Structure formats: C-alpha cells, structure tokens
Amino acid sequence: MTTADKRGAITLPPAIDQGDRERLQKTWEPRTGFIGWITSVNHKTVGKRYIATALIFFLFGGLEAGMIRLQLSRPDNGILGPDLYNQIFTMHGTTMMFLFAVPIMTAIGIYLVPLMIGARNIAFPRLNALGFWVYLIGGGFLYVMFFMNTGPDAGWTAYTPLSGPEYGFGKRVDIWAQMVTFTEISALIAALEIITTIFKMRAPGMTFSRLPLLVWAQLVTAFMVMFAMSSVATGSIMLAADRLIATHFFNPAEGGDVLLWQHLFWFFGHPEVYIIFIPALGMVSQIVTTFTGRPVFGYPVVVTALIATAVIGFALWVHHMFATSVHQLGESFFTAASTMISIPTGAQIFCWLATIWLGRPVWKTPLLFVIGFIVVFVMGGLTGVMLASVPFDLQAQDTYFVVAHLHYVLIGGAIFPLLGAFYYWFPKVTGRMMSERLGKWNFWLLFVGVNVTFFPMHILGLRGMTRRIYTYSDAMGWGTLNLIASVGAVIIVASMAVFAFNLFWSLRKGEAAGANPWNADTLEWATTSPPPPYNFVDTPVVIGRDGLWDYGDEFPVITGLHTDRPEVLITSVMTAEPRYRHEAPSPTFAPLVMGVLIGAMLIAGVFTPWGLVYGTAFIGIPFYMWAWPDKREHERNLREENEKRLEKKEAA
Amino acid sequence: MNKVRSLGSVESLPNELYGPEGLTWWGAWWGEIIEGFVLVLAVFSYVYLRHTSATWPPLHTPLPSLGIPTVNLVLMLVSVVPAWLASRRAREHDRFGTLLWLVIHSLIGAVIVVIRYFECFALNVRWDANAYGSINWALLFAHGYTTLLDVFDTLALVILFAILQPEEKHYVDVTENSFFWYFVVGTWIPLYVLIFLSPRW
Numbered sequence: 001m002t003t004a005d006k007r008g009a010i011t012l013p014p015a016i017d018q019g020d021r022e023r024l025q026k027t028w029e030p031r032t033g034f035i036g037w038i039t040s041v042n043h044k045t046v047g048k049r050y051i052a053t054a055l056i057f058f059l060f061g062g063l064e065a066g067m068i069r070l071q072l073s074r075p076d077n078g079i080l081g082p083d084l085y086n087q088i089f090t091m092h093g094t095t096m097m098f099l100f101a102v103p104i105m106t107a108i109g110i111y112l113v114p115l116m117i118g119a120r121n122i123a124f125p126r127l128n129a130l131g132f133w134v135y136l137i138g139g140g141f142l143y144v145m146f147f148m149n150t151g152p153d154a155g156w157t158a159y160t161p162l163s164g165p166e167y168g169f170g171k172r173v174d175i176w177a178q179m180v181t182f183t184e185i186s187a188l189i190a191a192l193e194i195i196t197t198i199f200k201m202r203a204p205g206m207t208f209s210r211l212p213l214l215v216w217a218q219l220v221t222a223f224m225v226m227f228a229m230s231s232v233a234t235g236s237i238m239l240a241a242d243r244l245i246a247t248h249f250f251n252p253a254e255g256g257d258v259l260l261w262q263h264l265f266w267f268f269g270h271p272e273v274y275i276i277f278i279p280a281l282g283m284v285s286q287i288v289t290t291f292t293g294r295p296v297f298g299y300p301v302v303v304t305a306l307i308a309t310a311v312i313g314f315a316l317w318v319h320h321m322f323a324t325s326v327h328q329l330g331e332s333f334f335t336a337a338s339t340m341i342s343i344p345t346g347a348q349i350f351c352w353l354a355t356i357w358l359g360r361p362v363w364k365t366p367l368l369f370v371i372g373f374i375v376v377f378v379m380g381g382l383t384g385v386m387l388a389s390v391p392f393d394l395q396a397q398d399t400y401f402v403v404a405h406l407h408y409v410l411i412g413g414a415i416f417p418l419l420g421a422f423y424y425w426f427p428k429v430t431g432r433m434m435s436e437r438l439g440k441w442n443f444w445l446l447f448v449g450v451n452v453t454f455f456p457m458h459i460l461g462l463r464g465m466t467r468r469i470y471t472y473s474d475a476m477g478w479g480t481l482n483l484i485a486s487v488g489a490v491i492i493v494a495s496m497a498v499f500a501f502n503l504f505w506s507l508r509k510g511e512a513a514g515a516n517p518w519n520a521d522t523l524e525w526a527t528t529s530p531p532p533p534y535n536f537v538d539t540p541v542v543i544g545r546d547g548l549w550d551y552g553d554e555f556p557v558i559t560g561l562h563t564d565r566p567e568v569l570i571t572s573v574m575t576a577e578p579r580y581r582h583e584a585p586s587p588t589f590a591p592l593v594m595g596v597l598i599g600a601m602l603i604a605g606v607f608t609p610w611g612l613v614y615g616t617a618f619i620g621i622p623f624y625m626w627a628w629p630d631k632r633e634h635e636r637n638l639r640e641e642n643e644k645r646l647e648k649k650e651a652a
Numbered sequence: 653m654n655k656v657r658s659l660g661s662v663e664s665l666p667n668e669l670y671g672p673e674g675l676t677w678w679g680a681w682w683g684e685i686i687e688g689f690v691l692v693l694a695v696f697s698y699v700y701l702r703h704t705s706a707t708w709p710p711l712h713t714p715l716p717s718l719g720i721p722t723v724n725l726v727l728m729l730v731s732v733v734p735a736w737l738a739s740r741r742a743r744e745h746d747r748f749g750t751l752l753w754l755v756i757h758s759l760i761g762a763v764i765v766v767i768r769y770f771e772c773f774a775l776n777v778r779w780d781a782n783a784y785g786s787i788n789w790a791l792l793f794a795h796g797y798t799t800l801l802d803v804f805d806t807l808a809l810v811i812l813f814a815i816l817q818p819e820e821k822h823y824v825d826v827t828e829n830s831f832f833w834y835f836v837v838g839t840w841i842p843l844y845v846l847i848f849l850s851p852r853w
Contacts, residue, residue, distance in 0.1 A: 124679055199678060200678060227689055241790070251783070254782040555656045556656075560661030578665060580673075580674075616800070623808065
C-alpha cells in the first residue's frame with residue numbers, strides 16, 4: 001500500500017484475475033499517440049477534451065467580461081466604441097451560456113456518469129465523439145468570424161426584429177444562429193447518450209433509488225436539454241431562414257410575429273439556467289456527502305426537488321416577457337410558477353444544511369465552494385423572487401438589477417459548485433491533488449470579487465442604469481458604483497489566475513492522490529486515479545445507496561465480460577439486472593470526418609441555402625464508413641454466432 | 653476492501669436483444685422524442701401564427717391542393733407494411749427475406765421523398781410569400797428531412813445485407829430502422845391534417 005493509498009480507509013479493490021488489467025488495456029486502447037487520441041471514442045478522453053475546450057471558451061468569455069468592465073469603469077469612456085461593445089457583450093453572453101456553461105456541465109457528465117454507475121464506457125461512444133467535434137467547430141467558427149469583425153451584435157438573446165433582416169445587417173446574426181445550431185446538435189447528442197447510459201448501463205444492483213445524486217442531476221438535466229434545446233434550435237433555424245431565404249416567421253408585415261421568437265427562445269432560455277444549475281446541484285450533493293462523512297439528509301426530497309425544478313422550470317419562461325403584451329391571467333400564472341420554483345431549491349438547501357449539521361464537516365476547498373454557492377445563490381434567488389412580481393419586473397426590466405440577479409444566480413449556482421467539483425474530482429481525473437492553500441485563496445478571492453462586482457449593480461439598476469449601454473454620462477451619478485464593480489472584476493481575475501496556476505502546477509507537482517483520497521462513497525473512487533481506459537476490471541455490484549460505504553471488507557463483482565474486445569454490460573432499466581453483453585464500437589476517424597462535413601455544411605449554410613443540400617449528400621460518406629463493420633470483427637462474430645446456434649440446436 | 657468476491661458471471665448472456673431491452677432501441681426512441689418535439693414546436697408556431705392572423709390562409713392565397721399530398725399519405729401508410737415485414741424477417745434471421753422487404757421499403761421511401769418535393773408546390777404558396785407559406789414549407793421540410801435520413805439508413809442496410817452476411821446486431825438495426833419509420837409515418841398523419849385539411853375549416 002502506497003502513502004497515497006493510506007489517505008483513505010477505502011482502498012482500491014483487487015481484480016479477480018490480475019492478468020485482465022493488461023488484456024483490457026490493450027483492448028480498450030488499441031492505438032496510442034496522436035492517431036489514438038484523435039480517433040478515441042472513450043468517454044474519458046472525449047470528456048476531457050470537452051472540459052479543456054470549454055475552459056478555453058471560459059477564458060475568452062472572461063476576457064470579454066473584463067473589457068466590458070474596463071469600458072464601464074468610468075463615465076464617457078472611449079476605449080470601446082458602440083459597435084465593438086455590442087459585439088463584445090453579445091460574445092460574452094453567447095460564449096458563457098452556449099460554449100462554456102452547458103458544454104462543461106455536459107462534459108462532466110460524459111466523464112463521470114459511466115464511472116459513477118460502474119460502466120466501462122458511455123452508450124453510443126462514436127456519437128459522443130461526433131458531438132465534441134461539432135461543438136468545437138461551431139465555437140471555433142464563431143470566434144474566427146468575431147476576429148474578422150463579424151461577431152454577432154444583437155445580444156445573446158438575439159431578439160427580433162433587431163436580429164432580423166430588417167435591422168441586423170451583414171452576416172453577424174447568421175453566424176450566431178448557426179453557432180446555436182452547432183451547439184444544439186452537440187448538446188442533444190450528449191443528452192441522448194447520457195439518458196441511455198443511465199437507463200441501460202448501470203451496474204447490477206444500482207436501482208434508481210440507489211443512484212448517486214450527481215447521476216440523478218445529469219439524468220434530469222439531459223431530459224431538460226432534449227426539450228429546451230429543440231426549442232432554440234427550431235427558433236434559430238427560423239431566424240436563419242428569415243435572413244437567408246426571406247421567410248417571414250418573425251416579420252409582422254407579412255403575417256409573422258416578433259414575439260414568436262421570444263416564446264421559442266425563452267422556452268429554451270429559462271430552462272437553460274436550470275440545465276446549467278441542476279448538474280451543479282448534483283455536484284454539491286456529492287461534495288457535501290463526502291466532506292461530512294454521511295449520506296445526504298433527505299435523499300428522496302433532494303431527488304424530488306431536482307425533478308420538480310425541471311418540471312416547473314418549463315412553466316415560467318413568460319416571466320422574461322412581462323414587458324410584452326402578455327395577458328393578465330398569464331402574468332399571474334407565470335408569477336406564481338416563478339415564485340414556486342424557489343420551493344424545491346430551498347428544500348435542497350435545507351437538506352444540505354441538515355447534512356452538514358448532522359455530519360462531521362471537513363472544511364476542505366470543495367466544501368468551502370459549497371458554502372460560497374449557498375450564500376451567493378440564495379442572494380440571487382431572492383432577487384429572482386422579486387423579479388417574478390410583475391410590477392417590480394416592469395421597473396427593473398432591462399436594468400443592471402437584472403444583470404446583478406443573473407450573475408448572482410449563474411456564478412453562485414454554477415461557477416462555485418463547478419470550481420468545488422474541480423478540486424473534488426481533479427485527483428480522480430489526473431491522479432494528483434490540487435493545492436489546498438491555493439484553493440482557499442481561489443475561493444476567498446472569488447467570494448469577495450463576485451460580491452464587490454455584482455452587488456453594486458443592484459443599486460445601479462435601481463438608479464436607472466440600463467443594460468447593454470456602452471457608456472454613460474458623468475451626470476447620471478453611476479461612476480463610483482461602476483468603478484467599484486470594475487475593481488471587483490479585477491479581484492475575480494486574480495481568483496481565476498490562482499485557479500489556473502493551481503490547475504497547471506498541481507498537474508505536474510501535485511501530491512499523488514491514490515484511488516480514493518477523500519474516502520468518498522461513489523463508484524468512480526473504486527478504480528485507479530486516473531481511471532484506466534476500461535474503467536473497472538470487474539463490474540462492481542451495488543448493494544446499497546451509499547456505494548462503497550456499504551461494502552465491508554469485500555468488493556462484490558460480476559465477471560464474464562470478454563477481455564479481448566471492448567464489451568460493456570447492458571442491464572434492465574428499472575432493476576439494473578444484467579441482460580446482455582454488448583460490444584462497444586472501436587476507435588475510428590468516422591466521427592471526425594462526419595463532424596468536419598457537418599461543420600462545412602452548416603458554415604456553407606450561412607451563405608447559401610444549397611449548403612444544406614450538398615452537405616446532406618456528402619454526409620452519406622462517413623455515415624456508411626461509420627456503419628460498415630470491421631472485417632476481422634465481423635468474421636469473428638459470425639463464427640461465434642454460428643457456434644452458439646449449433647450449441648443451441650444440439651442442446652435442443 | 654481487501655478482497656474481491658465474484659457473485660456470478662455474465663458469460664452466458666446473449667450479445668444482442670431486440671426492442672426496449674436493447675441499447676439501439678433507446679437511441680432510436682430518444683431520437684424520435686427529440687425530432688417529435690421539434691415538430692411539436694413547429695406545430696405550435698403554426699398555431700401561434702394562425703392565431704395572430706386575421707385570415708388563414710391570408711387574403712389572395714389559394715388553399716393547398718389535395719391530390720399529390722393524399723397520394724403521398726396513402727403511400728406512407730402502405731410503406732409501413734414492408735417496414736414491418738422487414739422487421740419480422742430480421743427477427744427470424746432470414747437474410748434474403750429481410751433484404752427483399754428492405755429493398756421494397758427503400759424504394760417506396762425514395763418515391764415518397766420525390767413526391768414530397770412536388771408536395772411543396774401543392775401548397776400553392778411560396779415560402780417567401782407570407783408567414784403562412786413560411787410555416788407550411790417549414791413543416792414539410794422538417795418532416796421531409798427526417799424522412800430522407802431514414803431512407804438513407806434503409807439504403808445503408810440494403811447495401812450491407814446485399815454484400816455481407818449480417819450479424820445479429822445488423823438484424824437488430826433493421827428492427828430499429830422500421831421502428832423509426834413508424835414514427836416518420838405516424839407523425840405525418842396529424843401534419844397532413846394540419847397543413848392540407850385544417851385551412852379549409
């Protein structure tokens with residue numbers, strides 16, 4: 001036992017047959033080097049790629065936020081002109097929502113869900129790889145065009161008619177609309193895989209009542225993605241069509257309606273907040289469990305709250321449209337729904353507080369971020385309840401009060417738990433611990449920075465400062481509070497710099513982590529850090545809700561999956577009983593080729609409607625490449641199937 | 653956890669299962685949910701635009717023709733038969749029976765796609781004439797694109813079954829392909845009513 005292994009009482013379980021490790025390594029990672037990396041369909045490789053790409057976009061989004069704060073730091077500032085400012089705030093919102101927040105939450109699911117449910121890979125791994133390439137090309141396309149002064153400039157909400165052909169000149173909004181299509185394809189693919197993985201690939205014994213809370217959160221989120229993303233995809237295609245082929249969906253002169261866009265957008269846009277926030281709730285539950293050393297108080301309440309949040313989350317999009325011609329009865333309904341959504345979230349917060357109260361909290365960095373999350377998010381939630389009231393909303397509409405609210409909710413609800421999750425799972429992903437001392441600096445700087453930046457915005461909003469203005473006159477009296485907000489932004493930058501340094505430093509110099517450095521209960525901690533390509537040598541069997549904490553000295557497993565081919569175990573939906581062995585697809589260039597062709601098709605589609613027609617024809621090529629079986633595998637499978645048939649006949 | 657204990661082996665379990673027991677079925681099912689919801693949103697947009705318009709179709713816009721669309725509807729309903737028979741033969745592991753019905757299914761599918769092109773003109777309005785034209789073209793296109801992709805998939809299976817001795821998983825693929833085709837046909841019935849019949853009411 002190494003020093004690192006002694007960190008936790010729960011150590012790495014041995015394998016039934018030690019030789020399996022070598023055989024599985026060869027089977028699950030047949031190619032190494034660059035070719036191996038680029039053709040990989042392993043959920044961990046793809047998940048890490050997603051996370052790294054999302055972090056790069058986070059950096060870009062952060063730099064844009066920095067430029068916004070620099071411009072607004074004093075009255076009549078001329079660093080950014082109005083046109084560039086429009087592009088920058090649009091890029092900031094678009095990047096943070098579409099290219100950072102949703103992808104990184106999905107990516108964490110792609111990486112962790114199979115490990116947490118005891119599976120060897122995700123369902124449909126080639127599709128998973130395709131989702132990443134589509135996301136990368138879509139995000140890259142947006143930024144290439146931005147650097148060519150063709151960045152979108154109608155806000156991340158792209159309201160018509162501002163974004164329509166009447167006012168949105170050039171190709172700026174078309175690029176935004178197509179980027180949405182790219183990211184929606186990738187998000188929908190990931191949702192489909194995550195749900196199927198959770199439904200059909202859970203370790204034997206892992207019924208839904210034993211599902212780890214992060215997995216529950218990912219499941220609920222994936223369902224939300226399916227319905228929400230479909231809505232914005234429908235809207236963005238209509239918007240692109242209005243601009244490219246002169247349809248009239250949003251053109252009132254020809255029977256269209258600009259508010260149709262707002263309905264389609266906000267039916268996505270509001271659940272989007274929960275799509276970002278619900279996985280974070282799952283992370284919080286896992287962190288609280290581990291660092292209090294006891295199961296979460298009220299597991300059924302937490303699960304019900306997650307589902308209730310998702311359901312109610314689809315019933316309040318109109319509160320973004322209170323300033324439009326909404327019927328009064330509708331206003332009352334959406335006010336009630338918007339207020340009601342605070343109930344399940346409140347219930348969860350009380351469950352976590354009870355867990356901390358009843359457990360023995362260890363105040364490591366991840367738990368600090370949870371506390372930061374509770375404080376900052378509750379403040380954002382309270383202003384949310386205020387904004388749910390129509391008279392208040394009409395006063396605060398489009399002011400900095402809303403900017404303050406949404407940043408409190410999103411940074412509190414997503415960034416704090418996400419950073420906590422980084423500190424928590426970094427040892428599993430890399431095999432090394434992150435620095436605790438730097439982690440605490442990271443936390444406190446962020447906590448102070450966020451409040452210094454965004455709290456004054458509440459007051460600015462109440463004093464009438466509207467959103468999306470590139471400058472303001474000294475006579476408005478907003479200068480001091482804006483300067484304070486900009487100083488806060490510098491503190492946030494310092495906090496993120498500490499985080500980035502900690503990440504890179506720990507990757508090289510961090511202390512070795514061992515399999516389970518936190519003594520955690522979920523299954524990902526029952527394999528090495530970092531996990532091998534095949535995740536588990538033998539399939540674990542789950543005997544209780546508390547995962548590893550339920551095992552005594554023995555680690556129960558199921559054997560019998562082949563080691564000479566990448567096999568995964570498929571189980572029944574409700575009871576998670578083994579049903580059949582499924583050979584997972586092997587690494588291939590097909591997802592990359594298909595991603596590039598889809599990218600070419602969608603990019604061409606910005607400029608000509610024929611892009612879609614030619615693209616569809618070409619996509620046939622990788623589609624066939626994808627489906628065509630490998631000759632050796634095919635012959636082997638036929639031989640084995642024949643043998644089985646003969647055996648059956650003989651037995652009969 | 654110093655010891656590991658095997659509770660059993662899954663070695664004797666099969667390699668594939670059909671229907672909801674299998675992984676592929678779930679992929680097709682969620683695909684249907686996503687595509688189905690996109691169609692629901694398109695229908696919502698149709699109803700919304702209709703609600704905000706004084707007349708539907710707008711003044712001086714003729715009603716859609718019924719001839720070609722009705723032929724295509726009948727053809728779609730008929731196409732369910734070869735799809736179902738291909739699925740049935742696949743479950744029996746009958747390679748040539750499956751291939752035969754796959755060929756018939758894909759031929760009818762290709763004809764449906766070609767007729768869909770002419771069906772667009774049966775709307776008697778261009779997509780850029782007004783919002784009524786735009787939403788009707790959008791509905792036809794959204795459903796037509798799904799139809800085209802499923803015809804692609806059927807053709808891929810035809811090629812595979814014609815050239816290779818199929819494995820169990822390929823038979824499963826045929827059943828899932830038929831399952832998706834039922835969705836394509838099933839969603840078209842309400843859309844046909846909405847696009848071609850409802851403006852008459």
